[in-house]
Amino acid sequence: MDAKRVEAKWQKKWEETGLYRFNKEDADNKLYCLEMFSYPSGAKLHVGHWYNYGPTDSWARFKRMQGYNVFHPMGFDAFGLPAENYAIKTGVHPQDSTFKNIETMERQLKAMGATFDWDYEIKTCMPDYYKWTQWIFLKLYEAGLAYRKEAPVNWCPSCNTVLANEQVVDGACERCHSIVERRNLTQWFFKITQYADELLNDLDKLDWPEKTKMMQRNWIGRSVGGEVTFALDGRKDGFTVFTTRADTLYGCTYVVLAPEHPLVDEITTPENRAAVEEYQKMCARMGEIDRLSTTREKTGVFTGAYAVNPINGRKVPIWVADYVLYSYGTGAVMAVPAHDERDFAFATKYDLPIERVIKSADGGEDALPFCEDGVLVNSDKRDGLTGAQAREAILNELKEQGKGGFKVNYRLRDWLVSRQRYWGAPIPMIHCEHCGTVPVPESELPVQLPYDVNFTPDGSSPLASHEGFMNTTCPKCGRPARRDPDTLDTFVCSSWYFLRYPNAHDGSEAFNKEWTNKLLPVDKYVGGAEHACMHLLYARFFTKALRDLGYLSFDEPFKSLVHQGIILGPDGMRMSKSRGNVISPDGFVEQYGSDVFRMYLMFGFAYTEGGPWNDNGIKSVARFLDRVERLVERAIALRGQKGRSDEEVEYVRHRTIQAVTNDTEKFQFNTAIARMMELVNALYKYEGEGNVDGTYLEAVVRDLMLMMAPFAPHFIEELWEKMGYPYSVFNQKWPEFDESKLTRSHVELALQINGKVRGRITLPSDATQEQAKAAALADEKIAAMLEGKEIKKVVVVPGRLVNIVAK
Template identity: 65%
Template sequence: MSNYGTIIDQKWQKKWEESGLYNFDENSNKPKLYTLEMFSYPSGSKLHAGHWFNYGPVDSWARMKRMQGYNVFQPMGFDAFGLPAENYAIKTGIHPKDSTDKNIETMEKQLRAMGAMFNWDHELVTCKPDYYKWTQWVFLKLYEKGLAYRKKAPVNWCPSCNTVLANEQVVDGCCERCDTEVTKKDLTQWFFKITNYAEELLEKLDDLDWPERTKAMQKHWIGKSTGAEVNFKVKDSSIAFDVFTTRADTLFGVSYVVLAPENPLVDELTKEEFKEAVEDYKAAAKKQSEIERQSITREKTGVFTGSYAINPVNGKEVPVWVGDYVLATYGTGAVMAVPAHDERDFAFATKYNLPIVRVIEGGEELPYTEYGTLVNSDEFTGLKSEEAKEAIVKKLESLNCGSGKTNYRLRDWLISRQRYWGAPIPIVYCDKCGTVAIPEEQLPVELPYNVEFAPDGKSPLAKCDDFINTTCPVCGGPAKREADTLDTFVCSSWYFLRYVDNNNSEKAFDSEKVNKLLPVDMYVGGPEHACMHLLYARFVTKALRDMGYINFDEPFKSLKHQGLILGPDGQKMSKSKGNTISPDEYIKEFGSDVFRMYLMFGFAYEEGGAWSDEGIKAVSKFIDRIERTLQSAIDRINSKEKVKDSMDKEEKELNYSRHYAIKNVSEDAEKLQFNTAIARLMEFNTALSKYCSEEIINAAFLKETVVDFIKLISPFAPHFAEEQWSLIGKDFSVFNEQWPVFNPAALVKDEIEIAIQINGKIKSKINISSSLNEEAIKEAALDDEKVKENLEGKDVKKVIVIKGRLVNIVAK
């Protein structure tokens, strides 16, 4: 079987390529279907089973859709910049470009061996200048619109990778790439103003056909809060600062305020005798990640500045503290503390012996965090919380001390990376002209090859004189290039647009072509990208829409997540555990169709599971059985002996199985429930095999059934189906055929089997006409010999008929 599988794979892959069967027809009148899997990252030298699980089953879905009349666009490429290739280069001495190019060559061969419908004419590689030229163009367009900016800010720093990380790349206080604990640094960095789109990014989620968990993750990450901004003046000073609160109804209970250690006001407000303690505290806070600082279970700590602020609603003086549970990156970097009605504030106030004033009735113990009726709140006492919030905000507005405000947890996207293997940022710095964007006609700013990229915390490009020293595009004077490179997520934030028009050397893409083909109809990839790639791609899409380059709101109409294929030991695959599964070995032994079908039959697509060699062997045997069944059917069709024209009981039974399979395979595959779809094909094969053993067959009907069977299995075993299609004398290709449509009338059986129970226990089964009424069914049940035996000596009290299923006889 192994040699057969490989030979058949190669035969039909060559035929598909030579005929251009899967080339995308831009001028087709068929409805478009843009199918896209998240492209692979060539950091490893080969595709693994997880890649296959992402790509193979989705290709099967797309094949079915093609046969259902859709003009399918299914491109493939490589997300080729990034840290792993650079780290590999540091370890081995092999340049990132060389290792990446070699890996892409290997992975492309593997992808072609998969036998998928990928449109290779539309391939793209993000590390090639003809792609990242346009990534730089996207940066420039955002810069022109004020959506790209540079500022000094405390940033996440990975001391192992020696680079800045976006908030989304920090997991439980550690670098998502290497698990090293993340620290904080104050650096001047480039950001994209994704926060400008916070409301729309949130609002449009409900319209998307995405997994609810993924939408919930994005909603949480965006983190909308509606409340008020309150202005606190500092006693004996002209300084004032704002705090954001969602509970203006508790404003009279404020007993202290807290500034984030990074807040610039800390230095201004700290009195001389407190400076040493505050500086020590700030230094300690820098060593903590934002995740750690926000932990509910972590003990709250702080230090007094020596200053006091004035509560605007009652004029009371409250002490100003510094606390690391307040973040400079969220809200205003300052919070008002109401210990009686907030658990965190209560713990802090108790520890430092600060006042605790109840202003909301309810609950016997403090802190009481629910809504209620106000007390100790001057003219607002007696109001309910919701009513009081509005009234207190109005008072703040009348005093020019605050107003209603909506806040978001979402922070701007930090895109600067102090590493080599990425797209250069198209900016220069001129002493005369300042920050200058590279003109579009001078793109791409090419990444030089000969660079010393060993990490030392500084951008490798800064050490490359030939790159860094340039001339200003405005005045022609000497200038320095930006030495940081772009976060690789910038490359993938728009790649789905470039696929459509990947060879365009004049523009990033032709708007007319993109508007015709986008948004992506089916996007498939891992759930780990919920708050990074998927959010960034939505932002860039909306920004380009607002600039007039595209006319749609969202990049991905429908989104599905595949599960994880684990090693045979049930653990996540890794080289160190020795449990990785290489597709190549199995494809060589069984052929790619068996490998594909095992992935689809052995696992629920959105769940995955542990690999099993026994499982793939079972699927191989199933393909063998189908081959024998089809050969037997072809032999019977070609034989002129003992044939009939009628549709008797045997034909009706097979026709039922045929249309039952068509209906269920179509419905299950549409929902990516491939395991149950293949189970239905197994049942269909059993019924077909049984019919082929009949003494007399209807040859014309059998041929129709075989045709439908090959069509049904073709998306799941494309090479095998193509071979069987040719063996029954059909023209190339089965994938140019129409997908079968089930006939509801064929699913209405002339005769059905029903169970007969006596006092709730099954005692017999009988076949009856499906047209019998209730009385006739009762009569047939009571007339059954086994039933008569079991009822001997008993009185029948009641006979209950559940039509189409069973008869229950109650007897004593």
């Protein structure tokens, strides 16, 4: 079959007839299938795109044939840093390169033959989309969920920009390798922490991979403990720490502040100032991920100041250490080296006191650090209490004294959303000398991103130097004012795009409440596991916030989630241009057609696992499709011929329908295709034995084509037409299996002598092991081979074989 001609023919017909257009009149029967949309930073689709979109499209086709009204949109996550970095490097404007790449990727996605309904396409860099991103920002601001404050950030002095934690590797910028600094900048945040408990608790009701749910649980990091306030020796003020082990408070021998903590500069004594300042500079050059590494040796410096332990009045030294972050918790920790591994290592290194206050419940003196729960010792009136009893007693006492109390803490921090870059949605806020920070009126949205901007980083936001953009009037007082020069993190755009698809071209509102509540949440969402703690968490936050604001009536954006595995390079490493191991799908699609390539991706890899690329199997998939085509031609040729049906074929037919249905539902495409291959083999055997019933052969081949249609859509559409069936195969009903046909009346057993197959016999499927043994020994061919030999034993594997061990 000429794949190029056939694919072009059917893509044209599908488009002309609107085969995959979503039927709005049947919304009650909807199934919303969605892949994470692509970022058009590269010029073409790569194998990873294909692996995400091709198999998921097959699943969507399968659900359509099961009777669902499938809503399957596509768009582009078009803002972001890669396009801007490319522009800086080449001089090509981000808008120009992005639109050019989108045009290429649209063409490739259509050539894939997917069921995307392009009537609902969105591009997040278009004003008709980011107008509503800005509107959501304003709604969050009105609700107190968006706010502005000064915060420490990673700053690359060479690129002149803020870096995300993930962009800092070993303290250096991943792009230019300059040493990164820590700076305080005024930033915009979303108050995601307000939803920490709900984000945590609602994970239990989601059909998501358990590993992903566990990653989010750990990222949110709920800790039940207490706050303890330490007074500063010689001063009236103090600081607070959070701890889950208040029972160890008597063993606190020092406390630690983050280098960025504002108290550090206030309390450091003159003789220690030079060392502390040098240490602060060193820490400013490190990324948060490096500082929190469990394998990296902890360092610190003494401030010369002391704090007072509120439970016993003991003075303890105040240290500064890199493993404490000002943006985590309170930016201060109490150190109990006898009962914490990190504190123990630090105290040992700097010769600080290590004092046991917990022993094991059985009374043993376990080696230090002893980090488990136990019984208190050396803890004054608390001696003998269990850890749980002591935690409650100590926190109650501190609460009564106004020095602490019970507290739930989270690892999750508020989401920093402002970026000092150009290619993003402008933040819709205005700064007025008289009125302060004022939101842009909704009637003036979108705040459009100007084209004529010098986007080469110079240490400030590129928009800040565009006077035409920056100069405006205050909506409150009408006096001259300045726009916010920052743009929004691109994750803001992707945190609600699934809500926009059903309303893609509605200029009057971001989404219609009634219509969105009917089509959402997404029934099946497919994308990479690397988004577990960013996009997937942010989308859940947006959904819950918009629900509370009255715009949605559901709690979660994605009911069911599937992560595709990663196709590695032939060398077993992740594909990258620098390694030279990137595989382009274009050559394979050109040579074999998109159906063969799609089927190979689905057959050659377990979908959720992926693996190293190896194209050896693609030819066998092409040969399989050739066999199916010949089978269809044979079914046409034998129409009307009378003959016998076949019990074995009937069994394989219904077992295949059952298995393919179950496996496709679970995204186990490789095993589904293997089952279809078994059916093809059974049909070839049946046809080769003669006396074929043409009507029966056609009926089984028809079922085979229906099952194969989602996996090789153009190929099967062509064969369906060749069979004379009505257009389209995708308007047909998915085949159903007959439970009664899943058992055989007879089974074929292999006959082995000393493990080698020497013959076969057919017996009733309910034959006993003794009957199978007797039949095997009575077989004339076997009996002749055993003549003169001593039979040692006979092993029967029911339904499969009889092995005769003889000498």
